[in-house]
Amino acid sequence: MRRLEATWLDQIRRRGDGVRGVPVLVACSGGGDSVALLAFLHTVRASLDLELAVAHADHGLRPESEADAAFVRELCRCLDLDLVEARLDVTGHAQREGLGLETAARELRWAWLRTEAASLGAPLVATGHTLEDHTETVFLRLARGGGLGALTPLPARQEIRWSPLIEARRADLRAYLTQRGLPWREDATNTEDFTARNRWRKLLEGLRTEAPALDAHLWETHRQASELLDLRDAWLMETQGTRWGLDSDGLWLEGLFAEPELRRVLEAAARAAGWHREAATLRRLAAWACQRMQRRNRCEACWGGWRIRPEGSRWRVAHGSPVGADPSIGRVG
Structure with missing residues (x-):
């Protein structure tokens, strides 16, 4: 040889x-x-x-x-x-x-x-x-x-x-x-x-x-x-169904997330659901959502065409603003 x-x-x-x-x-x-x-x-x-x-x-x-x-x-x-x-x-x-x-x-x-x-x-x-x-x-x-x-x-x-x-x-x-x-x-x-x-x-x-x-x-x-992506995918698989998941109403989240963790979840959900997933947008969305989820006053809010609302012990994230909402405004209602 x-x-x-x-x-x-x-x-x-x-x-x-x-x-x-x-x-x-x-x-x-x-x-x-x-x-x-x-x-x-x-x-x-x-x-x-x-x-x-x-x-x-x-x-x-x-x-x-x-x-x-x-x-x-x-x-x-x-x-x-x-x-x-x-x-x-x-x-x-x-x-x-x-x-x-x-x-x-x-x-x-x-x-x-x-x-x-x-x-x-x-x-x-x-x-x-x-x-x-x-x-x-x-x-x-x-x-x-x-x-x-x-x-x-x-x-x-x-x-x-x-x-x-x-x-x-x-x-x-x-x-x-x-x-x-x-x-x-x-x-x-x-x-x-x-x-x-x-x-x-x-x-x-x-x-x-x-x-x-x-x-x-x-x-x-x-x-x-590639090794980092493998670690990311392993973490997503391990936490799917317990800390996050997708259903007919959108993405649900259980507990608090660090911003990088939430960004990984949003990327995976957007890929699976066919949502817009431009990296800069998801990065800003993750930062905004983390701030909302850490507030004591749990209430529905909207940012850039995305909506987050409390749902029992969970949070619900969906793509699409309520009718009449201004996507440039960080909070609706």
């Missing part, structure tokens, strides 16, 4: 990806990342007891797409692996749904991959995401909003997706392919500025000159943020 293969296999085991003894559908575009992924998994399939099949989607967006498909067919023939293929009408889907081409391609591709994986009895789809992909996704998320979720956007496993090379660098994948004498296809559109990811990719090249360990540091931040 080559040094890089041993390193990547150790990362899979250290992370606890939990992938062993299952069929895996490997998404392969023919590019360097996915070819390296396929070659690596093919090499370590016995070590992980994996049964592999390959999926290639032709998005029909580039003149070279048919040559990419032919390349993947030949690669699968050489590796003696089954291949499933699809030609996706990305342009039509984008026009019908009013989407950008990148979003439309992702939606169609993953809908097809899920269907193929289910038909093959494969619980996982392996993708060639790398450490640089993780960094790019962090910056894309931070550009849209903050929070711990922006720091943990691309875990090694997420639902059906498995990215075993998420801690590997693109340069190492190319070096690995070169060592093995394996060719790959280059997608020239990856260097064009028509997507936000491509633009961030160019910006990050400059940042890495100043901070060469940026990607590794962001991955460590990801790991620590």
Whole structure:
């Protein structure tokens, strides 16, 4: 086993990806990342007891797409692996749904991959995401909003997706392919500025000159943020049904909460109920509600479209002000 293969296999085991003894559908575009992924998994399939099949989607967006498909067919023939293929009408889907081409391609591709994986009895789809992909996704998320979720956007496993090379660098994948004498296809559109990811990719090249360990540091931040999110979720599960809960009348609260605790409950309730959950709003709501709940004079009040009222030993929080209420006023009545 080559040094890089041993390193990547150790990362899979250290992370606890939990992938062993299952069929895996490997998404392969023919590019360097996915070819390296396929070659690596093919090499370590016995070590992980994996049964592999390959999926290639032709998005029909580039003149070279048919040559990419032919390349993947030949690669699968050489590796003696089954291949499933699809030609996706990305342009039509984008026009019908009013989407950008990148979003439309992702939606169609993953809908097809899920269907193929289910038909093959494969619980996982392996993708060639790398450490640089993780960094790019962090910056894309931070550009849209903050929070711990922006720091943990691309875990090694997420639902059906498995990215075993998420801690590997693109340069190492190319070096690995070169060592093995394996060719790959280059997608020239990856260097064009028509997507936000491509633009961030160019910006990050400059940042890495100043901070060469940026990607590794962001991955460590990801790991620590994930641990905090796990602790948060464990606390929410432990307290749900005893200190808080959701029913047809909204959110109920039992006892007093520290402001960070109440904010976590409000975020979970808003997510479950489909309420507006902009982080700054929920932070201000939690601070206001904590103050109201600590007052001796327990009475109904309204703030910013939210209403809180005493209900026996509990408090009731609901989204929506009474008719005629001014949402800019902290108290009604």
